[in-house]
Amino acid sequence: MSQLDQGAAPSARAADGTGPGRLQADDLPGSERYGEVPRRLLLSAAACFAANGFHGTTTRHIAAGAGLSPAALYVHFPSKELALYEVVRLGHEHARSILTGPDVEALADPGERLAEIVSRYTRFHARHHVVARVCQYDLGALAPEHYAEVLRIRQATNEVFRVAVASGVDSGAFRADVDVRRVSRALISLAIDLVRWYRPEGPESPEQLGEFNAGLALRLVTA
């Protein structure tokens, strides 16, 4: 059976933080800013949310995954929703940051720049697939004001793709008939859908997936 055929598996898979699914600090970029205990809680929360969704996760699960009692969560976070917001915010901020660095913008060739953006975004969703899954699947559980803030980050990220495609078209490096919005959307979809089917045990590394999607991108925009 292919990874792709699986989709999201039933929640029976352990998300109590005791199994092999336990996350490390670098699985949640930005979590270094937290103390050790709140970081453990955020990592446990991310694993639980990814496996069972926000509403399918209990505060007891999160605390147990961090090796704490149920009440300990509330010493570090005022609510379950705020723990979700922290996970989602860190994930979104990291995704944006890797696409907007000066090293990307320094690439003068539009094809190279688009390939680098697609490759980086794809690698992020594979390498950080647990957190990225929460970022994509659990937005609906955010409080409206937190959702609005996350939306602002997403827009900036998506805009990077649109600008990269548009500048290639404008400069004549890409085909003139490329539909900027639709092609950008397609490239974003290819990366994001990784969170649905990607499994680290699979045969393809994040780097290989990034290269493949970058190749697809170039095929879509060049003659």
Next chain:
Amino acid sequence: MSQLDQGAAPSARAADGTGPGRLQADDLPGSERYGEVPRRLLLSAAACFAANGFHGTTTRHIAAGAGLSPAALYVHFPSKELALYEVVRLGHEHARSILTGPDVEALADPGERLAEIVSRYTRFHARHHVVARVCQYDLGALAPEHYAEVLRIRQATNEVFRVAVASGVDSGAFRADVDVRRVSRALISLAIDLVRWYRPEGPESPEQLGEFNAGLALRLVTA
């Protein structure tokens, strides 16, 4: 703001079956086989699950959306999980059925056949985006035996894509260096990711989206 930027919005959006999000019988293909009341319950369940997820939906919501008391659900379905299974099963069976008809298989030209498959699958996810969203996002809440059954249907659906790409490569109609599994996966991703961002109020019709994705598919496999 683009539709794409929104992702899944907060659960505040009404899913009580009273708003404009109320589903019609043809929004859930196969629901005609049910009597009027169980069909109303399934349509309400689909709308609730799509908006708030399985665990974020209460049996009271589902019943209220069908205009019934909380207890009425259990006259027609033995559990909330079984209502989910019915929605997911009907959605998956319909998706498979539209890709495996004799009218598709009669298309002799590999390019035409692939374009038709991609177009139909894309149209399905747009036209039936509410049910399709449940089919993609809530699989994890299924009981293991129900999940296994749905997986079998998914595999058959995915196999249609692989065969369509592979036969085009084998016949020489497509490029010889096409990576069958990866390109099939990418085309499936493009259709499925619609359930994340598609909104019927948007500027593009399901038919336009189908045509666009079919065009992308041909560009990926032909020289």
Next chain:
DNA sequence: GTCTATAGAAGGATAGAC
């Protein structure tokens, strides 16, 4: 087949000891 009422369990969050 639908209702009202409720049993029984579980969840989010808090109180207060240490």
Next chain:
DNA sequence: GTCTATCCTTCTATAGAC
């Protein structure tokens, strides 16, 4: 800062009247 114990709400599912 962590614990145990628990409050209070909400949830799934059932009982029993009509």
